[in-house]
Amino acid sequence: DPWWLLNNFKASISGYIQFQDGNSSINAATSLCGINNAIAVETSIESTVQGYGVTQILDVTTRDEAWVKTNYWSSLAHDVVVEQKESFDLRMRDYSALTDAFTFYDGNSSFRAEVMGAMEDDSVMLGWGDASSGEDQFIGPSSDEGVFTLPSDHSRNLSVLSGIVEASATQNTYETANNETDVHYVTFIMTDGDNIQWVLGDFQTDTRWWNAPDRGNFDLAWGISPSLIDLAPATLKWYYNDASTTTGKDMFVVGPSGGGYMYPSRYPESELLTHASRLNDYMGRTD
DSSP: HHHHHHHHHGSSEEEEEEEESTHHHHHHHHHHHHHHHHEEEEEEGHHHHHHHTTEEEOOOOOOOOHHHHHHHEEEEESSEEEOOOOOOOOHHHHHHHHHTTTEEEEOSSHHHHHHHTTTTTTTTEEEOOOOOOTHHHHHHHHHHHHHEEEEEETTTOOOHHHTTSSSOOOSOOOOOOOOSOOOOOOOEEEEOOTTTHTTTTTTTTTTTTOOOOTTSSSSSEOOTTHHHHHHHHHHHHHHHHHHHHHSBBBBEEEEEESSSSSOOGSSSSHHHHHHHHHHHHHHHHOO
């Protein structure tokens, strides 16, 4: 449990950052944990944490993401950002700390546009934006700034999964297509595999998807994100190894989103070329 972890590893941290449940301070604390070698502690359990001999190094209970950006932006990563609702208390925050990623949620506001504009060329936004008025409301402005999205706001344990390093993964079902003439081909593809949280979640167990009883009775292609080779390579290899290779074969392809969800028509041209080059490398590593 967390108290066992704290007791056994407290010598490895510098202290704790206090936040208050119910406001944006959870994102402020999340953003600052990595660069301060700290853990985030909610006010209600602060005394318990102190009982383990861990001391406070910062109190952000009245602070928000804008305060963090004003005061700490230069110390945070500029090639990855996490967009995460404050109510999602256990998801993606470990990965934010691992990567020193700025974590925020402000709807489709001018502040969000400011954050996207401050990112490096062809950066990634992990998490999910405010889709209440349509996904284009945040995918579009992100694309304008050369930032692509990997849907992942419900992802858990990415700090652990990404710690398993694999250079590449190889499919078991590839075979060279026959050179035929005067024929038409029909291909069936299960899409939405670019959604990181889905392939790490009930996509595996739900009988409508990978766990369907009829899987393996016919050929089927599955869209999947090549970024899994870095984010969760063991999971990617599990899919490859579990793929049907008999009567009906499972084959994995990159989804139409490519390296991530963005609008190519709105991506800056030079950054689009960078994105395509990186995608080519990821496609090679994931076969």
